[in-house]
Amino acid sequence: MTGADVLLLALGAVAVGAGVLVVTTKHLVRAGLYLVVCLGALAGDFLVLSAELVAWVQVLIYVGAVVVLLLFAVMLTRAPIGASDDLDRPGWPAALIGGGAGLGLTALLVDAYRWSTVTLPSAGTAERLGEQIFQSWVLPFEVLSVLLLSALVGAIVLSRPDIGRAAPQRDGAAGDLVDSEPGGRR
Amino acid sequence: MRPVIPYVTAALLFGLGVYGVLRRRNAVLVLMSVELMLNAVNLILVTADTTARAVLPHSGQVFALFVIVLAAAEIGVGLAIVLQLYRLRATVAVDDVPLTESPDPVDGREPAVADSEAGR
Structure with missing residues (x-):
């Protein structure tokens, strides 16, 4: 376990925890704010994975624009401020399919990569990504x-x-x- | 760096997104769950950029940028549809939307015409 692994574990735990709250909370506005936490943790993940430009674009577009748009939509549709009880469908099929997809993909990826290590490639700076985008x-x-x-x-x-x-x-x-x-x- | 950690994170986030899309009734919350799924795919792409040495360097990150652009377009059109739905039906519950059109389509369009005329 190197420092990068510990960071990835912590940020991944934060992202998954905030994601659980996004799909389970009873408050519409809080769901949007938990989404900010989740997307921010993912931006941190991108930074650790040496994708600098993607991380900052994530912060700009997702946390800056998409979440603000979603909160505007929450307000424009006159959502109640407090907890609302009618947000969810009865959801055994949802739990079954969602859990199946998540755990199935997890099993697949764990089986594919086990506990192997890779060295991080050179950082994806704006210069290198720009070269790739505008050439290839x-x-x-x-x-x-x-x-x-x-x-x-x-x-x-x-x-x-x-x-x-x-x-x-x-x-x-x-x-x-x-x-x-x-x-x-x- | 052990790539299995971000891969598992992404898989769990994708499962949570699927669960949210199927579970939630509010259309805005459904869009939030779709964002979770798109971000899981972004994390997969960026992690794959570190594990697979492709012919073109940084292809995964370029694709992640493309997916972010697609998500921005999707959220713009999606929210326009949600707001239009709210204007027509005064609700954003997705299971209140009739999937089959009413037998007389003129009746279904009446409130919109009345609404837009009242708005002027």
Whole structure:
């Protein structure tokens, strides 16, 4: 057990513990805050695994943006502040499938790697990752940028009903007028 | 460094995410569980970058970055859908959503039209 192992164990325990609380807590807002703890511990894991850039991007995008968005959604859907009892379905199938997936993957990976050791590769700094992205992975990068753009446009169209339905709505209103006028004359 | 530790962490987190997606009724909590699963995959990718010596260096970390971008896009569209659902039905419980459309689709669309007109 080296120092890195101890750090990985501690951070992994924190991440799994916070993850358990995310999926079991009765408070909506607390679930979001436990998610921050879990994602932060995972960022620490990435740092120990010498993935510097990924760790900081994780802190920026997940802890900074995604969790804030989720908390906004919790507030916008008027979630109750205290504990709520109707958050869960009766969940033996969920426990069965989730536990099966988690423990099955654990058994598989433990069997594959046992207690072997590896040496950490050179740190994944922004310079090295940038070289890789813009030399070997340019095409996926561009496809992802198009995907982000389409997701942006899709989110805007979804959240503004007056954009997508403007034309049919006017048609419907005009149709109602046309329909109602003969009805009135009758 | 023993790679089995982060691998087991990731496997357990993925199981927790699956459990949360199937167990939770609130759509926002379902999205949080999906984030747990995506992060487990990120941890697998970054750890695999240390154990497997690929032809291209740091491929696992590059893929982890790609997955983070995908998660950001997913959460944006997902929350837009959740908020639209809340506007239409005044609830975000996923098992209150009818999977089969009502026989008269015009009736299902009525509240939205009324809502958006009332909002103006």
